[in-house]
Amino acid sequence: MASDIRALDFASLRTLRLVHAHGSFSQTADTLGVAQSTVSYTVARLREVFSDPLFVRQGSAMVSTKRCDEIVEQSSALLDKFEAMVAPREFDPAVAALRIGISCNYYERVTIIPEVVRVLRHEAPGIALKIISSTVQGKSQLTRSESDILIGPIQINEPGYFKRTLLREDYVCIMDPANPLAKSVMDVETFVNAPQVVVNYGGNFQSRFLSVMERAGYAPNTAMEVPSPANLQDIICGTDMIATVPTRVARTFGDAIVTVACPFRGRFPIDMFWTARTHASAPHAWLRTIIGTAAANAAKA
Amino acid sequence: MASDIRALDFASLRTLRLVHAHGSFSQTADTLGVAQSTVSYTVARLREVFSDPLFVRQGSAMVSTKRCDEIVEQSSALLDKFEAMVAPREFDPAVAALRIGISCNYYERVTIIPEVVRVLRHEAPGIALKIISSTVQGKSQLTRSESDILIGPIQINEPGYFKRTLLREDYVCIMDPANPLAKSVMDVETFVNAPQVVVNYGGNFQSRFLSVMERAGYAPNTAMEVPSPANLQDIICGTDMIATVPTRVARTFGDAIVTVACPFRGRFPIDMFWTARTHASAPHAWLRTIIGTAAANAAKA
DNA sequence: TGAAGACTATCGGGAATTTCGATGGAGAAG
């Protein structure tokens, strides 16, 4: 009966978007923390309003109809505009209660986020951070509202994204203090031949210094590959292996390793991105300045 | 507690828009056919969500805050996009049930609408027409969703409006068959001197032939002014007065009057306008073609 | 100054909607 406009709210559209992204009612229910029958009911209402099945069984999976794709795209834009509209224009850090999603990777988690969290706990204890790994899908996480802020060595040149450069990085070599190479300046020859632990970032990203090496016609003596720089010191210590990591990551390893300048330059920027959805939101803007400050401190230190 | 997104639906935004337009909760309640307390409750929720009073008492009236104006403007755009999204892509005239608003004036109501209604009753009995007077605010009625289609001798050159020219009109003189002027061709001199019933359309619109006259340096011998051409024949008959009305309006007066060519040309187009909100809607598109056909028939007849 | 009128805010009860847990049915995997 009520195929009227009033049958729909923004929560329904959000559910629709999630179902579309997950391709699953049950998973959406879990994500939202509601019962599966609730999602089913919501989708049933959406089907009524749009006079379209939206999702049809096709073998094992639920496949979205063409109309559904259109609707999700449009309503996604609607949701973003709505969120931008609802975003508070002023807020008091001391009492504000909300959750902000940040998409980033290991580097940012160890260099920038810790200070951000300290500031937050002190000045805005009501802001809960939700950190997710960006890997290669940081941009889509942002557009899909899975995160509000994206930080990383990423380049986005499309319109519709706001950007602030946080700091610039470069690489250093790390090794066991007992390693003979620690005593002298590292030249290209030595660097190329040294057994190296290469961080492959899950295979989705190649460290800048490696690109530079390759362009110069060299390849590292890869003794081992790891997906992340986490706890590299534990791997390296007591061996003759070296590793090449961003300067500020090396610092987090403390005295367990020594750092030596890397003969290849791999300077790259760490940028912060966000969208119009959160641009006008006072708490988001505030957090962005906090992140900017934290990054500047990390750069100085 | 729930200052969350889920507190809001499109119906709330529509209520907000109405309150903003009316500047009154009670009046909005009347328009929507709900209790005043319901509107109050809805506005209270909106206030919560937007953290803004939205409307504040200022003496007798409720005045919208600046933030409220912004929100209304943005959510109005949102509502339009949403309605465009929900609009059915296909429909069966025989069973479709919906209401479509047309904003127009006397001319269209007597020349085009009657045939449209006949077609509708026959082919799409479930479509209810809501005709409102456009007077001078036809465009804002359209943008405020008070009507879906605007028909009239109006020119809209802004982007965002769709247009279809329905027909072109010109004026004729009408008078009692016993009037001596009915026997001969009407020249300028005779026309200017004849006692005339001038239709002033409530003071908001000047008939084209009058503008032409004025530019030529003439003024009518105004014996009487009426706001609308409705039942002009009853006024004219038995008098020496003439009136100048659009050709197809003159036809509706039947044999009670005779028509004579008017010495001043006042050719003007009758256009139909609509917006993106209803552009993709199958029933609206269908009705627009029905209106187009009806107008074409009116032009031929 | 006081009373009446017009308007919004708020309250409690009742109606409607939404949610949940349980269950059924359909398809895929083993």
Add this chain to the structure above:
DNA sequence: CTTCTCCATCGAAATTCCCGATAGTCTTCA
């Protein structure tokens, strides 16, 4: 053939929404 996963549906419980009544505020008019 059984089991597992997933969505649809059902009845009951919880929540939300709407209404009528009433209180409070401001303006107007006597």
